[in-house]
Structures are given as C-alpha cells and as structure tokens.
Amino acid sequence: MNPEFSTSTTAQVLRSLPKRYAKERRFRLLGLCAIVLTMLFLMVLLGTIFLKGWTAFQQTHIRLDVYFDPVRLDVKNLANANYGALVRDSMQRMFPDVEGRSNRLQLNRLISSGAAFTLQDMVTSSPEIIGTTRSLWLPADDEVDMLIKGHTPRDVPETIRRLSDQQLVWIDTLVEDGRLEKQFNGAFFRNGDSREPELAGVRGAITGSFYTLMVTLMLSFPIGVAAAVYLEEFAPKNIFTDLIEVNINNLAAIPSIIFGLLGLAVFLNFFGLPRSSSIVGGLVLTLMTLPTIIIASRASLKAVPPSIREAALGIGASKMQMILHHVLPLALPGMLTGTIIGMAQALGETAPLLMIGMVAFIVDVPQSLQDPATVLPVQIYLWADSPERAFIERTSAAIMVLLAALLIMNATAVYLRNRFERRW
C-alpha cells in the first residue's frame, strides 16, 4: 500500500476535518444570509412605505382672508353661487399687482379646487357670515404641496417643472408672510376619494372596509364555528364527511380571484345583488375566510381534552349540553384567535373585490350595506394607479393605515392566545 494512505483512519478523518468544518460554516452562513436578506427586504419594504408615506399626514395650507361678498352670494340661491370666485377674489387681493388672464389663472392654481367647496359648506351651514371677512386656512394645490414637502425639485429648468418660475415667487412670498404652512392633514381621514390628491381621503374606504368586515364576521364566525363543531363532534365517518373535509382543505388553497369570479357569477349575475356593495364583498370574503376559521376552530376543539367531555356526559348532560356548556367555552379563545386572523386576511384582500366591482371611483362615504363602496386595499390599488405625484405619498399613507389596522388585529389575536389559551 502507498505509504501516504497507510496511516490510520483517524488520521485520514483528521486531515479531512478542516475542509468539512469549512463546509459546515459555509452552510450555516448560507442559512443566516437567507434569513438576513429576507429581513432586509422586510425592512426596506416597510421603510420605503414609511418614508414615502409619513409626509401625507401633513398638508400644505394657505391662509386666505376671504370676504364673503354679498354681491356674489345671493341668499336665496346659495346652492348655485360662484364660490370659486370668492377664492379667486381673495387671491387677487393678496397679489393685487397680478395682471392678465393667464397670470391670474396661474395664481389661482396655487390653491386647491376644493377650497370653493369648503366655503360653500361654511356659507350653507351659517349664512350669517355673508358680508364678513374671515381668515381661513385652505388646502393648497397638490403641486404646491409636493414642492413644499420637497418631493418635486425646484432647481430644475422651468420647462420640466409643474410650477412656473412666477408661481415659485408667489409661493416664496406666501411663506415669508407666514400665509403658507404645513398642517395636520385632517382631510385625509375626513374625506372620501377624490381626483384631487389634496382632497382625497381614506374615510370612504375605511367605512367600506368596516361594513364589509362586519358582514364577513357576522356570517363567517357563526357558520365557521358551527361547521367545526359538526365536523369535530358529530360527523360520522363516511363519504359525505370526507367530501366536506376535502372541500374545506381545497378551498383554503384556491386562489382568491376565483372567489371573485364566483361572486360575480352567483351573487351579482344570478341573485342580482347590488354591484360594488359591501354586502356582496362581505359574502365573497365570508366564503374565502370560512376555511381558515373552520380549520382553526377544529384545532382548538381538538385541544379540549376528552376528560372534560366524559365528565359532562358522566353527570348526565346530553351531547349538545356537553358541547354548548363545556367544550365550546373552553375552545372559544382559540376560535376567536383564528377568526381574527381570518378577518385580518379578509381586510388585506383585494383581488376578489375587484371582480365584484368594488373598484369603482366612489366619492361618497357609504351609508349602508347596499351602497357602492370601496375598501382600503382597493383604494390603495386605485391610488397606486393614479398618475399624480402626490398620490404616491397618499398611497403609502393609506398602506400605513392598513398595516396599522392589521397590526392591531394580529396583536389582539396574540394577546387573546396568550391570555386565555389553556394548556392541558
């Protein structure tokens, strides 16, 4: 035998050890890298959203001294009065030396077109202010807002800027006079959707999400729990029960958009329920979350030890009494946790709702289950598609609202689990 290999096996192993240990370290590092990269992505994702979105909670406002001119406001016909003219008059008074139609047009573009509606609301609710002058903070146009927040650069040639040099001068004058500043953007939480970024808010979407989730919760929790109780406690072992179980497991893995097709074909076209309404959205999401809730509820029913059941039966309870009085109360925290997680899924779901028309542009805040509504994720989708620069920060802000809601729901679920879960 070759003298090199004549040494003992131990020596051979020892010689190969450094290589094998290096391999071991490399493999370990690889795993760590995978985790770190994934975490990094999460950080970048959340960080981007936050950095782009937090400015949307402030909005640039301009202070105008509005004279509620009795000439322009006919008390008998307030609904048709020209409120835009009031705004234009006030702007004109602030910069009296602006001449010419196009210059005035540019000047008036600094203030949001929604300012007129604010004035209209004020006059309609209290007509006695006609004839007085009020100093009001009114929202600035989204381009001004973007400039003030630094999202659009100002040191570029005029041709590729959305604001002209003249407008920049006016803006600077306003800032020096203390007539232009960033304030908390209450409109973001008060208003429904709008084509104007400075007027667009999430209230409509939040209300829609609330109604939709309420329908989902009202239907999916009782039905899910009932189904779980039947399958866990009553169901005989036969083909019928197997069929149900296979179905539930399959439904849990079917793409959500298919549920949208179901909703479109069955709820809208067959039953003729109102398009875009929260009730249809709720129904579709119910079907989608049911498997999650059923599976979680069954797990928590399984976790209740048989001794509880036997004790109840032993002292003469009927099967139904055993379940309703003893098993269900013990399993309820687990079921609630599963339900909240299912609800969180439903809250973030977009695709099936696009299918049933909840993607329409809806300005009004929905008042009932049958009103056309949109939900928060769909609102995000709609805004993400809008070309205006200012909608990017609003989209991010809406995402922050959505993520906050999800975080609260999941934290509640975790709290419930830790607080009430019993280990046997």
Next chain:
Amino acid sequence: MSPSLLIAVLLVLSSMAYWLGRSRAFALSKKAGSVRLHSRPGYHGILVALWCAIPAFIIFCCWHFFSGNLLISYAMQSVTEARGELSPSEMNLAINDLRNLLSGSVFHREIDPALQLAADRYTGMRQIANVALAVVVLSSAILGSIWAYSRINPGLRARNKVEKAVEISLTLCSTIAVFTTLGIVLSVIFESIRFFQQVPFFDFLFGLKWSPQMAMRPDQMGTGSFGAIPVLAGTFLISAIAMSIAVPFGLLSAIHLSEYSGPNFRKVVKPMLEILAGVPTVVYGFFAALVVAPTIRGLGAGIGLSVASESALAAGLVMGVMIIPFVSSLSDDIINAVPQSLRDGSYALGATQSETIKNVVIPAALPGIVGSILLAVSRAIGETMIVVMAAGLAANLTLNPLQAVTTVTVQIVTLLVGDQEFDTPKTLAAFALGLLLFVVTLALNVIALYVVRKYREEYE
C-alpha cells in the same frame, strides 16, 4: 310592509313565543300533583319559538327567491300584448329596460308606453304581493306557535327536538364548503361553455396569440384572438422567477431556524416572517411597481440592457419574497417532524451538522418539502395583485425575464373590471381563464397532498 320590518316583527313574535312557551311549561311544572317535566322549561320555549320562526322564514326566503322573476314575467305580459311575441334577445332587452325604468335610472329617453304600463303593473302587483306575503308569513308564524304551544305537556321531549334542530343547522353550516366548491365549478364552467361555443376549445388552449381587445369592436367581432399559450407562458415565467427566489431562501431559512438557531433568535425571526406573510399583496404590488421595477430598469440601463418598465423580473422577485414565509413555515414544520433519533444516529457516525442535514434530514423530509413547494407554486400561479400592479398587459410569448409578460390573473382582472355585457367572448374569456386557473391549482394541491401521503416516511 317592507322586508326588514317583516323580519323584525317575526323576531318579536318568536321571542314572544319563547316566553309564552316557557311560562306555560313553568305553569305545568308547578301544578300540584303533576309529573316532572321531561325537558326544562327553556327548551319548551325554544321549541315554540322555532315553530314560530322557521316555517315563516322559509316562506319568506322562497318568496324573495322566486318573486323577482315571477313579477317580471307577469309585467312583461303587457309588453307582449302590445308588441306581439318577442324573440329571446328582444325579451332580454325589454326586461332590462323595464328594470332600469323600475330603478329610476332612465332619465333622457322617452318611455315606451307599453313598458310604462308594464312598470305600473309591476309596482302595483308588487304592492299586493308584499301585503299578501306579510299576511302569509305572519299567519304561518302565529299558527306554528299556536300548534307548538298547544302541544306542550310534561312528557314532551322538547330538549331532544331542539337539539335535533341545532344538529341539523350545524350540518347545514358544514355543507357550505361543498356548496362553495360547487358554486365555483358551476359558475366557471357555465360561462366557459358559453365561451367555447364562440371560440373553439383547442384554439383557446393551443393558440399562440392573445389579443382580446380586438373583440371589443363590433365590426371585428370574430377577429379577437384567444390563444392562451402566451398568457400561460407569462404565468409560468413569473412563477418560475418567484420560485427560484422563494425555494432557496425559504428552505435555507427554515433549515437555519429549525436546526441552528437558538430560541432567542427564533423568537425574533419567526414573528418577522409572520409579518412578511401578513403584508397584504396590494402592498407588495405597490412596492414592486414603485421601487423594484425602476431599480431593475436602472440597473439594466447601467450595464446596457434594455429592460421593460413592467418586467417579469420585478414582479417575479417581489412575488418570490412574498412566498418565502409560506415555504419556510411549511418546511419548518416538516423538518421539525423528522425524529431526533435519525439526527443522533448520524452524529454518532461522525457526521457534521450540515452533513446530517443534507444527507439525513432533508431526504427524510423530502416528500413534505416537495408538497410544500407545490403548494407554493399554486400560490404563485394564483397570486393576483402583485402581477396586476407590476406586470404588463401585453401578451408577449417570451422567456426573457427582462421583457413585459402577462399572466392569467392579470388577464382575468383586466377583462372583467368595468361594466361590460356578459355575452362577448372578451368577458367570457375571463371565465375560461378562471377555469384553467382553478383546474391547475386544484391539480397542484391534489398532487401535493398525494406526494405527501404516498412518500411519507413512517417513524413509529
């Protein structure tokens, strides 16, 4: 009487029935010398309430289910009287006009007198019908409760009857899953059959050109091409990119978490992965379109490649990250299920930890891992929002990840969003694509389950 008021009255009636039944049972039990009640008074009350509510509610539901069409066909009689027999499509048109007239959404056109007459007949009949419904529902509620009330006696096995009713309702609830599947299958298949009547099945499945937009123009009705291959290829491409991210990252992090990390590290990383899994897909889509796609484009431009602004790569990358937690949590469970004795045996032979993982743990867990990867593939194929927001609309038949491709879900969304008639091939094509998607994901799920069951190693 409006339906909601009727339901409210019904609820009040049944709670009254409950109290009446309960007090009658109490009275019976207190009567001197009577036998003991079989069931507690509450059960007698519930039984009476059930007899009050359920038959009435069934009548109510049946009426609402059938009344719409009955009333419309009754009202349409006046139209057919005025215009003679109508062909089915004319009939549908007239019915649509009638519905619009009834909902008050016709303002500008002048109204056909026959339709106006039909609408008047409809409203008149509906008022009569509503009154009749109220009378029938309420009398059935009262009769039902009187009947149940009169049957209350100490020997009545009220509890068993109530429990039977509860059990039946539990059974019904559990069948909803079956009905959902049935509903999905039927709705998708019905519309798909209508689609395949206009577009041959094999043209759809093997056609190389997808441009449904053509079909919008009436003069080009037949020329829209519905070949699904480019759409399928796009779906495949994006899913493949996603899986090439998700599988290595998911598996490696699962291995690291279950084999190497200490409890503290796990306590931090696991919730983070859950956050990643809980972020709504629309957020990923926004991120992909806003950050990832421009970055990739910029990088490509930097090294002289032309990258489409809606490249498959951007959508695929982000989708891959979205699926990482899915793969990792499923594989984590499976790796944890491999018994410790296998690892101990391998260590005892002198293997290092990574050699044990590669040669013992992974082979033992392979069926489960394959199953979880298949489930992840089915998720990638069915994922909608990321691709809707970050992938393209044009159906390019290409395997170049830097070009824009489209997917099945993107096409379903673009074809169906917006108000459209439901008889053009364009909208029906969405259901055909839906059928395809349903079949493929279902098959993947079934195969995944089969793989897991068939090749699972038993360690007992």
